[in-house]
Amino acid sequence: MTGFPRYAIYFAAGHDSALTRFGAELLGYDAYTGNELAxxxxxxxxxxxxxxxxxxxxxxxxxxxxxxPMALTPGRTETELMAACAAFAGKARPLPVIRPVVDAISGFIAVIPAEPIEALQGLAADCAREFDSFRAALSAEDRARRRPEKLSERQRDYLDRWGYPYVMEEFRFHMTLTGRLDAARRGPILEMLRARFAALGMDTLKIDRIALFKQDDAKARFRIIGEWDLRR
Incomplete structure (x- = not known):
């Protein structure tokens, strides 16, 4: 069974960002404050x-x-993880800039890049590698929950190596807005979400920060407990 607390390193656009407000309102939850929203x-x-x-x-x-999301391997602490986030953010790197669009991906709807961005793939791969020493090994139950029989051979290999199947070449940047929807429902919802997103007037999005999210227990939602600007 998954250990708790769990931690994840995510991109979040900043507490005062219009994109953050857009997503938080649609999800009915603000991960910066922990508040529910209408x-x-x-x-x-x-x-x-x-x-x-x-x-x-x-x-x-x-x-x-x-x-x-990962539980910490024995001997590692939240304080150490936060220090590692700060060190990671302090390393100079190209900052990815995407052209964000709202579209369907694997049956759900998300904000995604309009085209692949090499620097973004590199950032995600660096995160997968550099924080892996903090990750507790997957239990048999955790592995089974990933439905490895439905994954490709490479995805199964990544699941076993990195604890998550969608890394390296399998990584796809997405900021999720819905659960999986059947095709009949997807169209009207996609149209509404695209209209709301268009009202933001967001032509580009710089992936210029990382945030550390924490889930205290199985019933809790993830909350942001730290964020760091990436160094150009």
Whole structure:
């Protein structure tokens, strides 16, 4: 069984960002404050069951995964992990800039890059590698929950090596807004989300920070406990 607390290194756009407000309102949860928020009226018009539609991503807060949730390996501490985040952020690197769009990905809807960005793939790979010494090994139950029989051979290898199948070449940046939707429901919801996103007027998004999220126990949502600007 998964140990707790769990930690994850994510991209979050900043507490005062319009993108953060956009995501938090749609999920009904602000990972910066831990507060619940009222759902937007247009979301409820298109999907009266919006609470259920957004239930899966709400647990994690609005984010893009860079290092997937993990319990700490014995002997490592939260203080050490925060120091490692600061050290990682302090290393000079190219800062990825994406053209964000709202689209469907693997059955759910998310903010994603319009095209692949090499520097973004590199940032995610660096996170997977450099924080892995903090990760407790997957239990047999945790591995089974990933449904390895449905993964490709490479994804299974990555699951066993990195504790998460969607790393390295399998990584796809996404900031999730819904759970999985069947095709019949997806169209109207996608149209509504694209209209809301267009109102932000966000032509580019710089991936210029990392945030440390923490989940205290199995019933808790993830909350942001630290964030660091990446050094150009």
């Amino acid at each position: 759902f937007p009226a247009d979301a409820l018009r298109v999907a009266p069951d919006w609470r259920d539609v957004s239930a899966d991503p709400r647990k994690y807060g609005f984010h893009a995964t860079l290092k997937a």
